Amino acid sequence: MSKRIAVVFDSAGTLLHMYRVAKEASTGNIIENIESTAIVSKKIGCGLVALNTEKETILHSRRDMSLFEFIREYRVPIGISCSKGKFTPDVACEIIKGASIPMGDVHDVLEAVTSHCPDSIYLAAGLIVDSEARRIPYVLSTGGQVFDKTLQTTQMLHAIEVDMYIASGDRMSALMQLAEFINIPRERVFAFADPFMKEKVVLELKSRYEKVVMVGDGINDILAFRAADIGIMTTQQGDKRPEELRKAADVVLDDIIKVVDVVKGL
Numbered sequence: 001m002s003k004r005i006a007v008v009f010d011s012a013g014t015l016l017h018m019y020r021v022a023k024e025a026s027t028g029n030i031i032e033n034i035e036s037t038a039i040v041s042k043k044i045g046c047g048l049v050a051l052n053t054e055k056e057t058i059l060h061s062r063r064d065m066s067l068f069e070f071i072r073e074y075r076v077p078i079g080i081s082c083s084k085g086k087f088t089p090d091v092a093c094e095i096i097k098g099a100s101i102p103m104g105d106v107h108d109v110l111e112a113v114t115s116h117c118p119d120s121i122y123l124a125a126g127l128i129v130d131s132e133a134r135r136i137p138y139v140l141s142t143g144g145q146v147f148d149k150t151l152q153t154t155q156m157l158h159a160i161e162v163d164m165y166i167a168s169g170d171r172m173s174a175l176m177q178l179a180e181f182i183n184i185p186r187e188r189v190f191a192f193a194d195p196f197m198k199e200k201v202v203l204e205l206k207s208r209y210e211k212v213v214m215v216g217d218g219i220n221d222i223l224a225f226r227a228a229d230i231g232i233m234t235t236q237q238g239d240k241r242p243e244e245l246r247k248a249a250d251v252v253l254d255d256i257i258k259v260v261d262v263v264k265g266l
Contacts (some may be wrong), residue, residue: 005266006209007157007259008202008224010216011168011178013237014256016122016144021112023105023139030112035239036128036140037082037169041219045132047083048140049092050192051076051125052171055110058125063104067127067136068097070106079192081126081169082220092129099136101127109141117143121181122174146181147236149257154182156260163209167193167201169220199223211266215259217241222248230266232259 012018022034040046051058053076061070070076071093078089110125117123120143128138157164165188168175172191179189190201198214202224205212214221214228217237225231225248233249234256235241246252251262 003163003209004161005211005213005263006163006165006205007213007215007263008165008167008198008205008228010198010218010221011122011166011170011175012142012144013217013239014215014234015146015150015166015178015182017147018142018144018237019113019117020140020142021109021116023109025101025105025135025137025139030108033239034138034140035218036126036138037218037220038242039128039138040082041084041242043130043132044085045087045130046085047087047092047129047131048081048169049096049127049129050079050081050169050171051106051127052079052173053077054173055114055123055125058103058106058110061103063102063107065103067099067101067103067106068093070103071096079169079171080194081192082194087129087131091131095129095131095134095136096127098134101136101139105139106141109139113141113143117145120144121146121177122170124170124174146178147256149255151182153256153259154184156257157263158183160264162263164188165201165205166190167198167224169193195220195223199227202227213259213263213266215256219245221245225249230262232262234259
């Protein structure tokens with residue numbers, strides 16, 4: 001007999017309050033609170049690429065080293081967090097190789113996030129790659145701290161024997177810090193989950209549970225919302241969200257703790 005309820009959480013903006021910084025390649029300007037998934041979703045051939053390495057490795061590199069040299073010399077895997085249209089790691093690598101992005105740009109955004117969020121439970125660096133224009137318009141970094149009621153929410157769900165999962169576009173090492181904090185086992189954490197993988201996770205869980213709930217806040221959660229029995233959009237992050245995302249959600253909540261009431265209602 002299938003278990004009763006599973007809840008799948010996105011991480012950034014859902015369980016974590018995020019601070020995001022981007023450096024614009026065309027101007028060199030630092031831009032705060034950029035919504036990277038929204039930018040990617042606007043253009044076919046765009047992808048959000050994550051550098052699967054730690055802060056210390058990045059800052060150990062020379063500022064004048066190219067991004068491609070860094071990836072090759074330090075053997076840094078890349079992951080696709082979100083994309084629109086056909087987009088693969090091979091395509092991303094080809095464009096990164098041809099771009100003149102210095103590691104100094106990555107240092108700048110990482111240091112900006114670190115200084116603003118010194119106690120982040122999550123820290124990452126990446127870039128937006130435009131495969132149609134063959135360029136890298138933004139280098140990015142994000143840092144996150146758990147929302148005040150994240151831990152209480154997951155503790156209450158544990159108490160009523162709900163199984164919880166994380167499906168996120170972020171790298172595994174960063175997600176595991178969060179998963180350990182809220183007591184979600186590694187086998188229930190899905191890293192580098194793009195919209196299609198999130199949808200697949202939800203669909204597979206539906207064969208094992210009576211009800212599957214998806215909780216997220218970004219456009220990359222829209223397919224999982226539609227696949228889930230209940231799609232919950234959270235607005236705690238405070239960013240403007242696309243209207244199509246709101247329409248895809250069954251419920252819109254301004255506080256993650258209210259997820260517990262929705263689940264109890266099932």
